[in-house]
Amino acid sequence: xxxxxDTPLVFSxxxxxxxxxLSEFTVIQRFFTRQRITxxxxxxxxxxxxxxxxxxxxxxxxxxxxxxxxxxxxxxGADPELLGHKLLAVNLSDLAAMGAQPVSVTLALTLPxxxxxxxxxxxxxxxxxxxxxxxxxxxxxTTSGPLTLTVQALGxxxxxxxxxxxxxxxxxxxxxxxxLGDAGLGLKIKQGYAxxxxxxxxxxxxxxxxxVEAGLALNGIATACIxxxxxLAGDLAHILExxxxxxxxxxxxxxxxxxxLSYITDTGDWSMPLTAGDDYELCFTVSxxxxxxxxxxxxxxxxxxxxxxxxxxxSGIIQPLEVKxxxxxx
Ligand code: ADP
Ligand code: MG
Numbered sequence: 001x002x003x004x005x006d007t008p009l010v011f012s013x014x015x016x017x018x019x020x021x022l023s024e025f026t027v028i029q030r031f032f033t034r035q036r037i038t039x040x041x042x043x044x045x046x047x048x049x050x051x052x053x054x055x056x057x058x059x060x061x062x063x064x065x066x067x068x069x070x071x072x073x074x075x076x077g078a079d080p081e082l083l084g085h086k087l088l089a090v091n092l093s094d095l096a097a098m099g100a101q102p103v104s105v106t107l108a109l110t111l112p113x114x115x116x117x118x119x120x121x122x123x124x125x126x127x128x129x130x131x132x133x134x135x136x137x138x139x140x141x142t143t144s145g146p147l148t149l150t151v152q153a154l155g156x157x158x159x160x161x162x163x164x165x166x167x168x169x170x171x172x173x174x175x176x177x178x179x180l181g182d183a184g185l186g187l188k189i190k191q192g193y194a195x196x197x198x199x200x201x202x203x204x205x206x207x208x209x210x211x212v213e214a215g216l217a218l219n220g221i222a223t224a225c226i227x228x229x230x231x232l233a234g235d236l237a238h239i240l241e242x243x244x245x246x247x248x249x250x251x252x253x254x255x256x257x258x259x260x261l262s263y264i265t266d267t268g269d270w271s272m273p274l275t276a277g278d279d280y281e282l283c284f285t286v287s288x289x290x291x292x293x294x295x296x297x298x299x300x301x302x303x304x305x306x307x308x309x310x311x312x313x314x315s316g317i318i319q320p321l322e323v324k325x326x327x328x329x330x
Pocket of ligand 1: 028032045046047048049050107108109137138139140141142
């Protein structure tokens with residue numbers, strides 16, 4: 001005779017299984033494995049111990065990593081869709097600053113718990129941007145712990161043509177794409193600053209656009225390039241140090257939106273656009289001879305000089321600019 005306890009036992013077991021949290025393998029399978037491999041360099045994607053890439057002849061691999069930590073890079077409870085976008089965007093921005101074509105990325109996730117809704121929104125934000133640039137997610141790691149998001153991005157650049165920080169020359173013009181300080185204003189708004197028209201600034205802070213096409217167009221034209229992640233003054237200082245040059249920026253021509261201009265009028269805080277981070281525009285230098293070859297929209301904001309240090313020409317007066325970008329551990 002059939003044991004009467006069989007049925008309830010099976011029933012309760014399946015209940016337990018249903019209630020069991022998803023494992024890391026289910027997370028990878030459900031949220032991060034896409035069947036379609038889009039880039040020709042991807043020989044093997046997610047599923048083995050390593051991914052495999054084939055590097056076409058005449059190219060070098062550009063590799064970068066950026067991490068975002070809860071309560072350091074973003075507020076607790078931040079919109080996961082925006083986090084997925086921004087995490088990838090900041091990495092693609094580094095590739096753009098080297099003049100590299102993005103090809104693939106790896107993703108390391110440390111999650112406090114497996115939250116279906118969070119993972120759905122995060123992966124949507126992530127893949128929407130990945131698909132825009134035909135970037136394959138080829139691997140990663142999934143662990144439990146305080147919310148920490150890391151991407152490693154891989155790109156291709158023609159051999160010897162990467163846009164370095166170390167090759168700006170005195171006399172080069174300094175340019176930047178887009179506008180300055182809107183993301184910084186977005187952060188101020190999140191921290192409570194009342195702005196008449198907050199939407200554009202908030203979008204710039206929440207959803208930065210990596211300047212991939214601009215970076216590629218600068219290949220062979222720019223002498224040096226950096227992406228604006230920590231603030232123009234601090235980021236440009238990296239070019240100046242590594243190129244062993246100085247620079248003078250011209251306040252009157254800085255590309256400032258009306259919202260940023262009214263913030264400055266309101267608060268008197270004119271240095272905000274020079275020091276605030278997260279704009280993810282490109283700042284680059286071009287020799288006067290090559291400047292006519294520029295094909296992208298960019299504003300000339302200053303000039304490289306042989307005298308070390310960074311200066312600002314404001315109201316006809318040249319003053320030293322010794323502002324620093326954000327630094328961890330300081
Ligand atoms: P291993 O233990 O060999 O490191 P894992 O179990 O960590 O392998 O991962 C299995 C596969 O899933 C690997 O190919 C790995 O690259 C991939 N992977 C793990 N986590 C992620 C993730 N968050 N996104 C994309 N791929 C991932
Ligand atoms: Mg692993």
